[in-house]
Amino acid sequence: MINVISYVCMGMGMVFWFWGTWPLVGHRSVLYKLHSLSVADTLGSMLIVVGLLLKIPREWPLLVLAILSLAIWNTVLGYVLAYCSSSPKEAET
Template identity: 75%
Template sequence: MINILSNICIGLGLVFWFWGTFPLLGERSVLFKLHSLSIADTLGSMSIIVGLLFRIPREWPLLILALISLAIWNTVLGYVLAYCSSTGGENA
């Protein structure tokens, strides 16, 4: 049962990874494309790490650290992208 659940999580992560690449082909802005790609990549990576957590539970400290790092890194990256795309409060 644990192996099936692990395979489902890893498969779901791969689906998220590939699903996140489809907006790159659209006509939207670069920031929209980066946002959707980063969200799908983070969800996919987290799902794969949860699948690995089910498969190799003896490595839970490192896998939990990886989950926390992914969540923090995605948040920081989102703030950096938003800051870089803003006008900085100037009315030009």
């Protein structure tokens, strides 16, 4: 049963990866595209790591560290992109 849940998590992670690339072909702003891509990529990667955690539980410290790193660094990257995309007058206030 754990194997099935593990494969479902990894499969859903890949679905999120491909789902996140779909807005790239739209006509929205670049920031919207980057936001949707980074959110879907983060969730997909986390689901894949959770699937691996269920598959190989003896590696839990490394996999938990990977999940925390994904959550923290992708959030920080989102803030950096938002800060860099704002105009200089908005950044000062």
